[in-house]
Amino acid sequence: MIDPTPTPETEAFWKAAAEGTFLIKRCRTCGKAHWYPRTVCPFCVSSETEWITGSGRGSLYSFSYMRKATPPFVMAYVTLEEGPTMMTNIVDCDPQELRIGQAVKLIFKPSEGGFAVPCFSPVG
Amino acid sequence: MTAYIAGAYELPIRHAPDQSLAQLQAQAMLGALADAGLEKSDIDGFFCGPDAPGTGPLSIADYLNLKLRHVDTTNTSGSSYPIHVAHAAQAIAAGKCNVALITLAGRPRSEGRAKGALVRRDSPDQPDFQWEHPFGLAVINVYGMVAMRHMYKYGTTPEQLAWVKVAASRHAQHNPLALLPTPVTVEEVLASPLVCDPLHRLDCCVVTDGGGALLVVRKEIAQSLKRPRIKIIGTGEAPEGQNGGYFEITDSGARRSGRMAFEQAGITPADVHYASLYDSFTITVLVQLEDLGFCPKGEAGRFAMEQSLIAGQGRLAVNTDGGGLCNNHPGNRGGMTKMIEAVRQARGEAHPAVQVPDCQFALANAIGGQLAVRHASATVILERES
Numbered sequence: 241m242i243d244p245t246p247t248p249e250t251e252a253f254w255k256a257a258a259e260g261t262f263l264i265k266r267c268r269t270c271g272k273a274h275w276y277p278r279t280v281c282p283f284c285v286s287s288e289t290e291w292i293t294g295s296g297r298g299s300l301y302s303f304s305y306m307r308k309a310t311p312p313f314v315m316a317y318v319t320l321e322e323g324p325t326m327m328t329n330i331v332d333c334d335p336q337e338l339r340i341g342q343a344v345k346l347i348f349k350p351s352e353g354g355f356a357v358p359c360f361s362p363v364g
Numbered sequence: 365m366t367a368y369i370a371g372a373y374e375l376p377i378r379h380a381p382d383q384s385l386a387q388l389q390a391q392a393m394l395g396a397l398a399d400a401g402l403e404k405s406d407i408d409g410f411f412c413g414p415d416a417p418g419t420g421p422l423s424i425a426d427y428l429n430l431k432l433r434h435v436d437t438t439n440t441s442g443s444s445y446p447i448h449v450a451h452a453a454q455a456i457a458a459g460k461c462n463v464a465l466i467t468l469a470g471r472p473r474s475e476g477r478a479k480g481a482l483v484r485r486d487s488p489d490q491p492d493f494q495w496e497h498p499f500g501l502a503v504i505n506v507y508g509m510v511a512m513r514h515m516y517k518y519g520t521t522p523e524q525l526a527w528v529k530v531a532a533s534r535h536a537q538h539n540p541l542a543l544l545p546t547p548v549t550v551e552e553v554l555a556s557p558l559v560c561d562p563l564h565r566l567d568c569c570v571v572t573d574g575g576g577a578l579l580v581v582r583k584e585i586a587q588s589l590k591r592p593r594i595k596i597i598g599t600g601e602a603p604e605g606q607n608g609g610y611f612e613i614t615d616s617g618a619r620r621s622g623r624m625a626f627e628q629a630g631i632t633p634a635d636v637h638y639a640s641l642y643d644s645f646t647i648t649v650l651v652q653l654e655d656l657g658f659c660p661k662g663e664a665g666r667f668a669m670e671q672s673l674i675a676g677q678g679r680l681a682v683n684t685d686g687g688g689l690c691n692n693h694p695g696n697r698g699g700m701t702k703m704i705e706a707v708r709q710a711r712g713e714a715h716p717a718v719q720v721p722d723c724q725f726a727l728a729n730a731i732g733g734q735l736a737v738r739h740a741s742a743t744v745i746l747e748r749e750s
Binding site: 241242243244245246247249250272273274275276278282283301302303304305306307308309313315316317320323324325326327328329335340341351355357359 | 488491492493494495496497498499500501502504505506507508509510511512513516557558559560561562563606607608609610611613736737
């Protein structure tokens, strides 16, 4: 897994991730959570966005199985309990058993350079 | 809008190890000029994408020694070229040019990018990069997610997807230049290896070298030429993103670009019997069929399975040159070849075996970028003027 490339806008996310905390951004003005994290709310353009701790719970929105990759992996979108849908990988799973809509939970996986990257795995 | 497509030319080459990119651009221009019956000195507008090397249009315009008063380098990846057609028509209407050249050339096969799943060439400065590339983002795996969700939402099957490839291959058998000219069956598509579930190898387009060019001209010039007059009667462009995390990946910008183009043209999908639809993957065609209004949402799989896309049999002939699935996909940017086959159909110059009889209207649609991530749909509707 290649490293993410944090910017001044997103350093807080990756720092918290390194400590095991999953942050998402929510707008104080309109109240809506968004993904990926931005300083300016993409809905109401308020600059009053804040980091909140995500529950790490979500459901599988869609996925595909890169069986020809080395190693194979599952590309996915997961819809977070807080609302927005994010790109991720489904890990620690049997790709043949995955079903859209099933419950998944956050698990951080290390990138090449040691960043904690937010992945998900099936619940139960 | 009173602009016409006077020249359309597809480079016959599919593998160009011995030619430079600039050389291919020049050959494409020459082909379009010969097709139209125009001279290089007639060109006063130039439209190109980032396949043209150098700063915007400057290097290739200089290489071709064009004398220009209007340039446009809009880049929406594979849909750039139908957008260039629209912008050329707008520039002509605004009096900014009379003869606009649009080119595409690419050499991905010769440059060794023809194998495996293409990884996007993105920059870490893109705000989305850090949220996507660690997860192994490639072109095929996001289209795989579109196919998976289309199956989940609408009951679309791998067999229905395969019918898109079958239709393309039946058309390609009549195209002596097609990279893959042999017809295939549904069973052969389903028996081809899964590359990224649920997409098989034969659900994927080809990778080719080559390119093409178009000439968009003012009405008076079209009237002076000895070619069928192909009028641009409707255009639409629709960039789409992830909307802050609230999106539906089985929907595309073709809903908006198609609606704009049909409204401007004053016709409906029922009036159209030929469509060039960007077939990066079989699923891409199904999404466009639905979003352009050729069938209700969710029913494109059934529409394809009823052999609706096959010339001479179906209600809507699609990609009668064999499309990107079988014929040509130069530079991994399919919008140019989509435009060219639509022009051939409107002129009545497609191969006789696949020519739509009395093809008054032809539609071309391209999806540039990637469905499910960020893309721009571009629609162009053409009419043969009698």
